[in-house]
Amino acid sequence: MEKITKILMANRGEISRRVQSTCRELGIKMVAIYSEGEESLPHATEADQAFSLGSGPLSETYLNQKKIIDLALKTGCQAIHPGYGFLSENSSFTKACKAAGLIFIGPTPEVMELMGDKQSSKKKMEEIQVPLIPGYHGDRQEPEFLKDQAKKIGFPVLIKASAGGGGKGMRIVLKEADFSSALDGARREAMNAFGDDKVLIEKYLLNPRHIEIQVFSDSHGNHLHLFERECSIQRRYQKIVEESPSPALNAELRQKMTATATKITSALGYLGAGTLEFMLDEFGNYYFLEMNTRLQVEHPVTEMITGLDLVAWQILVAEGKPLPLKQEQIMSRGHGMEVRLYAEDPDQEFLPSTGTIKAFGDSELRDWRLDTGYRSGNEVSTQFDPMIAKLIVWGEDRERARHKLIQLLKQIGPVGLVTNRHYLARILQHPAFIDGATTTDFVVKHKDSLKRSPPTDEAQARALALALLSPEQKTIGAIMNSSNVSGAWDQLSGFRMGGRL
Amino acid sequence: MRKEWTVNGEPIQFEVLKQNAKSISLKFKEKIYHYSLREDGSLETDQNELIISLRAGDDFLIDGEDFNLVRSKPARLAAGKNAQGSLKSPMPGKILKIFVELGQEVDLGEPLLVLEAMKMEHTIKAPIAGTVKGLPFAVGEQVKSQTELIQLQALPAKELAT
Numbered sequence: 144m145e146k147i148t149k150i151l152m153a154n155r156g157e158i159s160r161r162v163q164s165t166c167r168e169l170g171i172k173m174v175a176i177y178s179e180g181e182e183s184l185p186h187a188t189e190a191d192q193a194f195s196l197g198s199g200p201l202s203e204t205y206l207n208q209k210k211i212i213d214l215a216l217k218t219g220c221q222a223i224h225p226g227y228g229f230l231s232e233n234s235s236f237t238k239a240c241k242a243a244g245l246i247f248i249g250p251t252p253e254v255m256e257l258m259g260d261k262q263s264s265k266k267k268m269e270e271i272q273v274p275l276i277p278g279y280h281g282d283r284q285e286p287e288f289l290k291d292q293a294k295k296i297g298f299p300v301l302i303k304a305s306a307g308g309g310g311k312g313m314r315i316v317l318k319e320a321d322f323s324s325a326l327d328g329a330r331r332e333a334m335n336a337f338g339d340d341k342v343l344i345e346k347y348l349l350n351p352r353h354i355e356i357q358v359f360s361d362s363h364g365n366h367l368h369l370f371e372r373e374c375s376i377q378r379r380y381q382k383i384v385e386e387s388p389s390p391a392l393n394a395e396l397r398q399k400m401t402a403t404a405t406k407i408t409s410a411l412g413y414l415g416a417g418t419l420e421f422m423l424d425e426f427g428n429y430y431f432l433e434m435n436t437r438l439q440v441e442h443p444v445t446e447m448i449t450g451l452d453l454v455a456w457q458i459l460v461a462e463g464k465p466l467p468l469k470q471e472q473i474m475s476r477g478h479g480m481e482v483r484l485y486a487e488d489p490d491q492e493f494l495p496s497t498g499t500i501k502a503f504g505d506s507e508l509r510d511w512r513l514d515t516g517y518r519s520g521n522e523v524s525t526q527f528d529p530m531i532a533k534l535i536v537w538g539e540d541r542e543r544a545r546h547k548l549i550q551l552l553k554q555i556g557p558v559g560l561v562t563n564r565h566y567l568a569r570i571l572q573h574p575a576f577i578d579g580a581t582t583t584d585f586v587v588k589h590k591d592s593l594k595r596s597p598p599t600d601e602a603q604a605r606a607l608a609l610a611l612l613s614p615e616q617k618t619i620g621a622i623m624n625s626s627n628v629s630g631a632w633d634q635l636s637g638f639r640m641g642g643r644l
Numbered sequence: 645m646r647k648e649w650t651v652n653g654e655p656i657q658f659e660v661l662k663q664n665a666k667s668i669s670l671k672f673k674e675k676i677y678h679y680s681l682r683e684d685g686s687l688e689t690d691q692n693e694l695i696i697s698l699r700a701g702d703d704f705l706i707d708g709e710d711f712n713l714v715r716s717k718p719a720r721l722a723a724g725k726n727a728q729g730s731l732k733s734p735m736p737g738k739i740l741k742i743f744v745e746l747g748q749e750v751d752l753g754e755p756l757l758v759l760e761a762m763k764m765e766h767t768i769k770a771p772i773a774g775t776v777k778g779l780p781f782a783v784g785e786q787v788k789s790q791t792e793l794i795q796l797q798a799l800p801a802k803e804l805a806t
Contacts, residue, residue: 311764328765331740335760379764494734494766497789501700519700525735525761525789550696553708558700561710568708598709603651604672606704606711607658608679609687609697612668622698 154226156516310380390579447479501559737761
């Protein structure tokens with residue numbers, strides 16, 4: 144197979160920078176894309192070449208398959224990396240890449256189609272005897288019929304958009320009386336988000352956890368796992384805190400779940416990086432939820448505990464090479480933890496916020512990463528995903544990782560834009576989180592104890608003192624400049640070397 | 645020297661007792677605090693304890709708490725705006741549902757309309773008890789950020805009292 148020397152990154156923001164960072168280490172040239180108004184964002188300014196896709200709706204820019212493929216061909220790229228979101232799980236794009244003679248860095252379109260549809264993926268799981276949550280996944284969609292199915296499954300039930308993801312078109316229904324209005328709402332959201340209002344109904348598990356297994360497969364029949372990530376802390380089905388190892392798994396359960404994951408990838412003849420998402424109940428029963436056939440937002444957690452570079456492995460697999468390690472050579476060491484910083488105001492019902500990131504702070508701590516698509520001074524608009532950064536740490540154990548992350552949230556900020564930073568710190572300091580009682584209903588269950596208490600008089604006095612002592616209109620403290628941001632990634636490279644050699 | 649500033653939109657009063665280039669003593673809400681600056685610009689207490697501090701212009705991040713400081717009294721009380729009950733769209737979106745009619749009286753916290761933005765539904769609730777005086781948009785219309793979605797007139801005080 145051919146050696147890849149130039150890749151087009153069909154994405155934006157932090158994931159574009161993340162892939163660019165590995166490519167730089169591998170001596171691979173990168174072509175970035177951006178839309179009008181994003182010229183000054185680092186994913187555009189740091190690439191070897193960057194091209195504007197113009198303005199307009201996403202269908203004209205980041206989802207414009209033809210423009211992107213033409214650009215890759217024109218600039219002499221051999222491959223396209225889709226990142227996550229956008230075209231990453233679009234099988235017609237995968238096929239179009241292939242037809243144009245380009246390598247799509249990801250699985251085959253057939254597997255993507257099979258696993259991308261909730262109903263066909265579940266049918267496949269039934270075939271290979273992977274446990275599924277009781278539910279109705281059929282084609283019949285009459286409201287009365289669906290209600291009967293819900294009764295048969297037993298309340299509480301969950302209504303989900305068949306084409307869905309990210310919590311759009313989802314409703315929890317606690318009792319029969321609420322079913323019809325919840326169904327209407329789910330359908331309306333599903334139609335708006337995906338252009339398809341087909342839904343499925345599932346049993347809603349009590350005290351469940353979201354446990355996912357990172358998998359990797361090559362074209363030589365190797366199907367490996369890179370352990371689990373627990374992503375139970377979610378708000379409106381968006382993950383906000385992720386960690387590995389999961390406080391809920393013992394060695395035996397970990398062994399069972401990872402074996403199920405590689406059984407699935409073997410049966411699929413999977414290729415590249417993927418994630419198998421499971422729900423785990425309090426009795427240790429786990430059920431297949433869905434497969435993400437791409438690199439995941441929270442992949443750095445796995446990089447932290449394994450010391451591996453998942454993007455480099457994706458490229459190896461795309462070149463047709465075998466994975467460099469055997470299963471028994473992949474070790475999980477210490478504890479990885481990530482929080483997602485969103486431009487939203489937790490004290491104003493999480494409404495999206497906009498504004499300028501005036502400054503990111505810096506830190507003297509070791510083994511941490513800030514993966515962000517922004518630099519100090521960049522504007523954040525509501526045009527794209529509100530996730531502005533991910534802060535990821537590695538610690539010898541869970542407590543050390545947790546303490547480090549709390550400290551970093553204080554040091555890194557950012558300043559100038561309202562984010563969920565303080566809310567994340569409140570989660571990390573919550574007694575239930577410390578105990579590892581991380582269930583998917585965590586933020587709802589602890590709603591009141593996660594509320595912000597007003598700053599103390601002493602805290603206000605400190606702010607006044609700093610305002611008077613430091614020169615007006617100046618940025619002070621340990622402020623990160625753009626070179627430090629990539630420095631945080633280099634730091635991990637150092638850790639990686641240290642861990643391996 | 646007495647000062648009146650605005651912290652996170654709220655008026656506060658404090659007194660600077662002593663200040664030089666590197667240290668300050670101030671009195672705030674009947675308590676006296678002493679702080680000094682470290683070389684890197686972070687603050688420390690009089691017990692030499694570090695306070696993690698970042699500052700960019702008027703925005704501060706101090707030991708994990710955010711502050712926005714304005715060196716003057718609030719120009720107008722924020723309450724004045726709320727009393728009028730002007731409700732602006734927090735972001736661009738589409739009006740999905742309207743629960744109220746012109747002239748209708750609404751209670752504090754009553755849902756007024758649903759705005760769909762970033763593919764999620766956001767319910768806009770009444771910030772005050774009042775009467776609906778204006779409904780400039782219809783269901784299905786697109787609105788820009790910071791557009792007035794609904795006008796509410798506060799109920800007269802005596803009605804509120806009953």
